[in-house]
Amino acid sequence: MAGHRSAPQHRDPKDVPVETVFAALAEPVRLEIVRQLWASEDWARACGSFDVAVGKAGLSHHFGVLRDAGLVEQRDEGARRVNRLRREEVEAAFPGLWELVNRRR
Amino acid sequence: MAGHRSAPQHRDPKDVPVETVFAALAEPVRLEIVRQLWASEDWARACGSFDVAVGKAGLSHHFGVLRDAGLVEQRDEGARRVNRLRREEVEAAFPGLWELVNRRR
DNA sequence: CCGAGTGTACGACTTTCGTCGAACACTTCA
DNA sequence: TGAAGTGTTCGACGAAAGTCGTACACTCGG
Numbered sequence: 035m036a037g038h039r040s041a042p043q044h045r046d047p048k049d050v051p052v053e054t055v056f057a058a059l060a061e062p063v064r065l066e067i068v069r070q071l072w073a074s075e076d077w078a079r080a081c082g083s084f085d086v087a088v089g090k091a092g093l094s095h096h097f098g099v100l101r102d103a104g105l106v107e108q109r110d111e112g113a114r115r116v117n118r119l120r121r122e123e124v125e126a127a128f129p130g131l132w133e134l135v136n137r138r139r
Numbered sequence: 140m141a142g143h144r145s146a147p148q149h150r151d152p153k154d155v156p157v158e159t160v161f162a163a164l165a166e167p168v169r170l171e172i173v174r175q176l177w178a179s180e181d182w183a184r185a186c187g188s189f190d191v192a193v194g195k196a197g198l199s200h201h202f203g204v205l206r207d208a209g210l211v212e213q214r215d216e217g218a219r220r221v222n223r224l225r226r227e228e229v230e231a232a233f234p235g236l237w238e239l240v241n242r243r244r
Numbered sequence: 245c246c247g248a249g250t251g252t253a254c255g256a257c258t259t260t261c262g263t264c265g266a267a268c269a270c271t272t273c274a
Numbered sequence: 275t276g277a278a279g280t281g282t283t284c285g286a287c288g289a290a291a292g293t294c295g296t297a298c299a300c301t302c303g304g
Contacts, residue, residue, distance in 0.1 A: 045277085052164075052170070052239060052240065052242065053164070053165050053166070053167060053170055054165075056161040056162070056164045057161075057162075057165035058163035059157075059158070059161045059236055060158050060159075060161040060162035060165050061158070061262080062158060062262090063262085065157070065158055065260065079282080080280080080281090081243070081281065082279090082280060082281075088262085088263075088264095089263075089264060089265085090264095090280080090281065090282085091263075091264065091266095091281090091282080091283085092262065092263055092264075092281085092282095094260075094281060094282055095261095095263085095282095097281090098263090098282095102263075110270095111270060111278095112270095112271060112272070112279050113271035113279065113281085114271085114279090114280060115280080115281065115282095128239055129235065129238065129239075130234065130235025130236070130238060130239060130240070131239060133234065133235060134157060134234075134235060134236060134239075134276080135157070137157065137233070156294060166291090166292080168292085185250075185251090186250080186251065187249090187251075193292085193293075193294095194293070194295085195250080195251065195252085195253090195291050195294095196251095196252080196253085196293075196294060196296090197253095197292065197294075198251085199252055199253085200249060200252095200291095200292075200293085201292090202251095203252095211265060213302095216304060217250095217252095217300095217301060217302070218249065218251085219250060219251080219301085220250075220251060220252095220300035228283065236262050244281075
């Protein structure tokens with residue numbers, strides 16, 4: 035694994051309150067990560083592959099928030115931790131959310 | 140007016156970034172206000188008429204945030220300041236947002 | 245004109261949040 | 275085995291956000 039004692043813990047989008055999702059997406063860095071993830075294939079992007087202005091520690095924190103909000107799923111792949119957006123699950127729990135996220139303004 | 144030197148200043152939802160809207164709705168008190176407002180007729184509710192656990196000062200602050208996010212419009216009516224949800228404008232700028240807000244989870 | 249009612253402005257306080265540096269754990273590759 | 279790469283955890287720091295009390299401004303009804 036990539037420096038972790040255990041596999042990442044996920045929360046089902048169905049069990050996440052809307053406030054939590056809104057809070058997760060209200061942060062510029064996290065919103066940017068999600069947008070870049072939207073334009074990528076599932077499991078194609080490792081955590082460190084994102085073009086955002088924040089160090090490793092901060093990045094790790096943000097991914098934790100996105101995970102807790104049920105927006106992102108992570109899996110360990112060798113030394114790296116790869117991500118995927120939970121497109122279907124989130125769309126089912128919060129219909130129209132992805133459209134809002136990707137409607138750049 | 141109701142203790143104000145000038146009329147409230149509003150921002151067009153079209154000019155508001157999504158992060159700002161998300162941040163406004165990520166706060167429990169504000170989300171509750173918006174939901175109660177959704178179930179009310181336009182201009183029917185004054186600021187002090189909301190059943191939330193916060194004092195006058197905090198309430199005033201929250202309404203300022205909602206205004207800056209383009210979600211709420213305010214108008215002075217005698218000694219009171221009445222509110223309306225900007226349903227159409229917001230729906231046009233952020234389609235599906237109201238559905239998310241009112242999808243209690 | 246005075247008192248009650250409504251809401252804002254200001255300042256202070258507390259908590260939360262984003263950030264960083266450093267140490268650590270694990271994998272991969274030479 | 276050893277070095278490089280990846281990501282987490284911890285502690286600390288500063289900035290931002292929510293809350294409250296107070297003072298103030300304005301309106302309305304006796």
